[in-house]
Structures are given as C-alpha cells and as structure tokens.
Amino acid sequence: MAFEAPKIDYTGKIKEITLGTGNKAVKVGGSTSYPFYLFEGQMPNPPRIAMEVFDFAPDDWAEAAVEPFKDVIGDPVAWAKKNIQEYGAEMIALQLRSIDPNGLNRSANEAAATAKRVIDAVDVPVILWGVANHEKDTEVLRLIAESCEGKNLALGPVEEEDYKQIGASAIAYKHTVIASSPIDINLAKQLNILLDNLGVPGNKIIVDPTTGALGYGLEYTYSVMERDRMAALTQEDEKLQYPLICNVGYEVWKTKEAKMKTGDDIKFGDSKKRGIIMECVTAMSLLLAGADILIMRHPESIKLIRKMITDLAS
C-alpha cells in the first residue's frame, strides 16, 4: 500500500478582515488551514507586518533600534512616512506610549491630535496601541476614533475592563478592535463573545493573545495561539475565527538582552545582530503559531521576516 500522508480535517475558516480604506487597505485572515500548510488548505492573505512608530521620542531604546530612525525620532509624522517610503511599510502601528500615566502622561487631547496628524499623513492602515491603562486608553482611543471616523483604524489593546467603551466607539465610528487577553485561551474566547454581544461586527475584530518575547514567555503565547487556531479551524469555534496580531517589536526590544551593549558581556556577542535575531526568532515563531499581523521595529528584522513569509507562502 502506498504511503498516504495524514491530513487534518479542517472544518473552519478564519474571517477575512480589512484594515484601512482605499487602495492601500490591507486584508488579513481567510485561512482554511494551519499557517503555511498550503498542501492542506488556502492562505489567501499571507501575514502582514506593521511598522512601529512611537508618538514621542523614546530615550531608552537600544542603539541598534534607534539608528535607522535617528533623523525622525520625535517626529511621528516624519517617522511614519519614512517607514513607508524608505522601508516599504504596508501598515503603521502607532504606539501611544506618551499617554502612560506612569511615564510622560500626555493629555488625551494632545496624544489624539498627534495620532490624527500621523493618520492623516499616511494612506496605509494605522494601528493605534495604547498602554493597557483602561481609563487612559479609553479616553485617548475614543477621541481618535471620533476624529478619524471611517478610517477603519485598528484600536487596541481592548480588554475585558474597557471593551464596552472602546468597542462602542469603534462601532460608532467604523473602526476595528484589537481584543486583548492575558495569554489565556479561555479569556480570549470570552472577550470575543462579549464584543460580539456588544454588537461589534464579526469583520471588525482582531485578536491579541498578548505577546511574550523570546525568553519572556514566547512559548506561552505560542501555545495559546496554537490552541486558538486548532479550535477555530478544526472545532468550528466561531468565537475564535479571527485573525491574530502580535506586538513583537515592543516586547522584544524592551528586554534586557536586546538592550545590552556590545561588550557588556562578551558572551552575548554583537548588540545589533542580537536584537535583530531576537526580534526575528520571536516573529517567525509566532508566524508559525498563526499570527496574521506582526508589529515590528527594526528594518533588518522586517526585511528578513518578509522574505520568510514570501518563501513560505508561495
């Protein structure tokens, strides 16, 4: 008898979700098999990368991460444009770190105005990422949602404690929400149910499982995403059939290992190479677990991961 490769019996499909508007809008999801299992199903929209922009000039970044942006850091509009023009970014992820009540604590009005300038200056989809402070995120994201009505932004992280407020704004002003749960598959499903009950349309939800960087819980995130895709694709779990997003760059580059300078510890080798590899390993692992959107930082990492995606998806 000839050998027959075992085949997985898929019964579900990930929803297709569009971010942004116009001819630069990006479509993600739509898969009918595990990631890159093109011999078993379709992956009509390969995973996409959103490039990070900070809404203020960060002062604690690794040198290697600053270097590609040193002429635009502190000017989010120029930074976003550079990402698109020079590094070919298909999406921008604006990290609203300036609003952190434990940090710069910029007012909601000021932060929203900056965000609007960035959003108006680019034609690619924009992801807005708060600081997981429920009150402040709600305040800021609502203002942005309103002032950028119809732009189909992605607003996050939306958690069980603030989903009503941010979810309602997203519905009213036609944006997409990023449903965020703390590396827990049951809570991820629960939040999707709550958003559904609130009336957020099925094609306006993206799921953030919470990203653990390499050495900082990557394997937990991986397991949760794996379970998520298994339930969505083989158990017809409609409440989990949403694309997944991972906030990779921020999580990787804040680690001690990514920030250590060359020579701080000889065993750790070259600082730039180290940071980029850490970002790539995290990103690639999460792609294999099922990520549809990666938020990334370093242009070199992005180049490498883009190539991997192209190779695997063709």
Place this chain on the structure above:
Amino acid sequence: MGNFIRIGENLNVMSKILGPAMKERNPAPIQDMAKKETEKGVDYIDVNIGPARKGGDEMMAWLVKVIQDVTDTPLALDTTNMEAMEAGLKACKKGKALINSISLQTSRIEAGLKLAAKYEADCIALLWSDQGMPRDANERAMHIVDFMAKAAEIGVPNEKLWVDPIVSPISVEINQVKACVEFMSMLKDIAPGAKSTCGLSNISNGVQDNLRPWLNITYLIMLMKHGLYSAIVDSFDETLNDFINGKKDNIVRLIHRMMDGEKVDINSLSAEEAKYAKSVRVLAGESLFSNSWLDI
C-alpha cells in the same frame, strides 16, 4: 446511583466563620455545620484543617470530639499533617474515619499508610508524586500502580484505597480535565477492588459562583459513568443531591449518550438539558471553555 458516597466539603478551615471558630475552639459554629451537613444526608463529613503545622494534633482531636458530640456521620480527616491525622484517628469514637489524604510523595506515603494500617482506616490515595501533578492519564496509571505496591507492602489492601486522580480547573488545562475521565475508565482494570473519589468542585474553580454547579454536576456524571465511587462535594448543592438520588436520570442518559459519541442537536433540547449538553462539550474538550459557555 443510590450507593454513591458523598463527602461533604463544607467544614473547612478556609471558611470565614469556621476557620476562626477552629482556632478559638468555639464549638457552636462547627457543630452547627456538622448538623446541617448531616441533615443533608452526606456519607462523610470532611474535616479540613489545612496544613495546620502548629498544634494541628490538638485541633484535630478537639474537632473530632465536638463534631461527634452532635452527629454519627463518619468523618474524613483532611490534613497533610500526619500528627494531626493520628490525633484525629485516635479521637474517633463512632465509626472509622477516612484518611484524606495520603500522597505518593516519598516524604508522606509511608507514614500515611502506616497510620491506615494501624487504625484499619480507609484512605484517599492522592496521585500527587515527588514530581507534582501527574501530566496525563498514563502517569496517573503509573502512580496508582506504585501506590498499590507500597500499600500492599505495608498491609493496606486495595479495598481500603480511595483513589483521587486530582481534578483541576477547566479554565487551567483542558487536557487534565480529559485525563481524569480517561483515567477513571482505566482504573478498575489497573486497581481491582480500589475505590475512587475526587475533589469535584475544583473543576469549576475560578468560574462565577452561580454557574459552578453546571460544571460540577456534569463532570460528576461523566466520572460516574466510568465508575467513580465517591466525591468530595458541596453538601448543600440540592441539584447534585437530586442527581445522586436518581431524580435526574433523563439528564444522566443525555450526558452518557454524548459521551458515547452521539451528536446531539442542542436546539432540540429543553433549556435545562441544553445547559448540561453545553457543559459536556466544554468538559470533553469538544468546544473551548469560556465564562459564557452556557450562552453560546
């Protein structure tokens, strides 16, 4: 199902009223609880004093005495402190107490089994080893084999072992939830004559209080299908009592049918049946659990 043994879990040091009463040696609230559990017809009253590192022996002896002043219901002595265990066994006048529990850990098993032999007491064989929680059904099977061997060596027959496969919350790891059910189906072949029990309410730990009984009861019926002999349960869960007393056999049959692989159309069921059916689906891992599992 009339022979199913219930061990009431409510007399517990964790209780905000009973904990302080135990420490202050105030018998009234404790006796009150023991009487109430007796009224509910439990087969054993669990007397849970926790680890009780200091003075556990005196506390257990005192508790046994004041409880036995008001009830004849046998006791399950629940502590990891073996001195407290022995003090409790010694203090028991009415019936024999159940030792809850003896784990497989090297530091515990021998002392525990010797007490069981000395007092001719039954004991709960907790499948917790030096490596901690067993990872799947096979490790549970391995552990009970080790446990039986050790028990036989010390002179405790299988018939006196109540095997506890360790129930863990559905919101933590579904594979462990499935592993307990699978293990139950293997137990009578691996450990002929042994009894079984489990800390049932743990299945729903972390779930909203008013929804916990749906999971507790459904899981109980699933384990009972494979021969579960007893469980440590909430004495005051009336619905659970109805199930044990055979008043809900239609639901029991539904759960059994689903476990046997029948595809049940939830929409064709009554509202009550549908909730049990949905609970079977999440407990069997056919559908991923979430706090809204009954609503979708």
